[in-house]
């Protein structure tokens with residue numbers, strides 16, 4: 001196999017072979033959700049056709065097989081995150097549930113009136129609204145670090161907003177709207193210097209480069225399986241085990257208890273403490289297969305995506321009237337833009353007619369769009385299976401659209 005055989009890689013993803021409006025699909029909406037390789041699709045089918053049983057409950061062979069695979073999946077997640085064990089890896093529905101879990105369980109115990117929660121202007125709604133709600137309930141205050149015109153967190157302002165009042169700092173590892181890679185380890189160090197707890201929203205990082213939680217030094221890290229070549233409905237919240245063990249659970253039922261008595265109930269430690277009821281077993285197994293598939297390909301994937309980003313940026317910059325939104329020096333392969341005289345939804349609809357799938361609008365980042373003074377953007381987001389030919393198709397189609405809009 002050549003150094004990077006993208007044609008061979010694409011054959012692993014059956015959906016990439018389909019057509020849209022009579023054109024080969026160019027799927028450039030990977031930041032919304034990624035496509036799934038055959039091994040993941042087959043893992044879901046195999047679980048239901050060969051091993052389907054509940055986990056942690058049965059003494060029969062099928063249940064033992066399902067339990068073994070479920071717990072092995074936790075180890076895959078741990079390896080994926082650079083961890084020595086899976087103790088802190090809680091299976092949740094996705095990043096949204098992971099962040100809500102921390103806001104609810106950690107926030108309820110640790111926040112009080114006068115405390116501050118520091119967020120950034122570039123956060124996804126999933127990393128804003130849970131904090132707003134817990135702030136309202138506890139009397140804490142949400143404080144927001146601004147973003148520079150290039151789309152980076154203003155580090156001087158960020159540092160200036162940190163104080164002994166800052167109890168929690170939550171920020172995106174990578175911006176979904178702009179592609180900016182934030183200096184997560186440095187931001188964490190600054191937050192830790194004032195004694196704050198740190199949550200990183202890793203939704204847009206996990207599919208692009210190696211996530212190394214010990215090197216980041218954070219307390220919580222959340223990501224979604226469906227953006228990382230795995231199934232929808234499954235994701236991971238990692239938390240420091242000793243921190244998780246000290247938190248009250250937020251859902252109650254089977255599997256998360258140690259002993260139930262009408263006189264009182266005791267709970268298990270993490271991660272089971274936060275996994276009440278029958279989990280998404282097939283989703284967990286599918287996620288593990290996705291991560292195992294992706295891990296060996298990660299280093300070359302990153303280099304390929306960076307080449308796609310550089311080519312797409314140059315191609316789009318050359319189109320008159322097109323403005324790129326977000327030009328931080330370190331980005332993943334996400335390209336947000338607008339065309340003078342056109343609405344992003346129209347750009348998306350016209351690209352779709354050419355078989356090119358992108359995302360348009362505010363990208364669940366309304367405060368960021370307001371800050372940038374725009375209603376939204378058109379966003380092309382690449383994965384390791386995209387090609388230079390697709391970059392060229394995007395450029396050619398946008399040139400045509402620009403002429404129409406002019």
Ligand code: PLP
Pocket residue numbers: 031032093094095096097124126127172174175176201203204224364
């Ligand atoms: N955080 C970021 C940065 C995202 O891009 C997204 C999804 O787009 C989320 C959180 C929420 O992820 P999910 O909807 O999978 O829970």
